[in-house]
Amino acid sequence: MELRGKAHKFGDDVNTDYIISGRYKFKTLDMKELARHVMEDLDPDFYSKITPGDFIVAGRNFGCGSSREQAPLAIIHAGISAVVAKSFARIFYRNCINTGLPVIECDTDQIDPGDELAIDLEKGVLHNLTKGIDLKITPLPKVMLKILSDGGLVEHFKKYGTFNFD
Template sequence: MDNSRVLKGTAFKFGDNISTDLIAPGRLVHLRSNLPELAKHVLEDADPTFASRVKRGDFVVGGSNFGLGSSREHAPVIIKMAGVSAVLAKSVARIFFRNAINVGLPVLVCDTDRIADGDTLEVDLAAGVIRDLTNGETLTFGKIPDAMLAILNEGGLMPYIKKHGDFKL
């Protein structure tokens, strides 16, 4: 199985403690059954212009404790629906991490201090390398286990199971 995957896009930088409530505002809970509409409001409480500026392939870059809070399982779904190819952060809430992998959204734990808002990034998921094409920096993240890469390459856990039936890695 070929697990190579290189992503390229623009960094949208956020700070520490970006909660699932900031990602998917609680006042819009009535939109849970209309995820495309909810995705139009993704991260608007952290940056009101984000949803209108993000393009397919871009990255959300956070600080520490990304995805904490109420564990809204649709939070990673609407980040992905907005076009984001991966979330990079110093640390991530466990349930957000798992929910993101389940929907096919890579979450990479790395030092994000040297990434600036607007930088162009190239991420090699299999190699564990992030190249900041704007400032020339190279960052690394822990190797993604083969099982997780396989899930990500199929677009999430459900597409993986539909295609393969179970895990035979």
């Protein structure tokens, strides 16, 4: 699975209320509506800047806070293809895989806002096309890659009726 897009960079400890503010997630379950407000507390113009396929890039502990699945779902519906960060809060990480949002762990220090990126999940490499450098990413287990390629855990179970490790 290869992903391409532009980097939108944030810092450390981006919590789920920064991803999608509580003032929205408790008012509606409409993911298209929530998507318009993704990251707006950190960048009020974020939604207008993104193009489908772009990436959120961050530092350490991305997704800390609530365990609700609205945050990764809102990111997906905003058109973001993956989140790249130095580390993730564990519950957020699993919610992303379960909802079909790739989460890429790597050193993000050499990625700047606007850099064009290409990520090959199978090969475990992030190409920073703007800078002409490759960054090693933490590889995802085969079963997680399969879940992501199926569109998330629910779609995976619909397809196979169980976990398919092959």
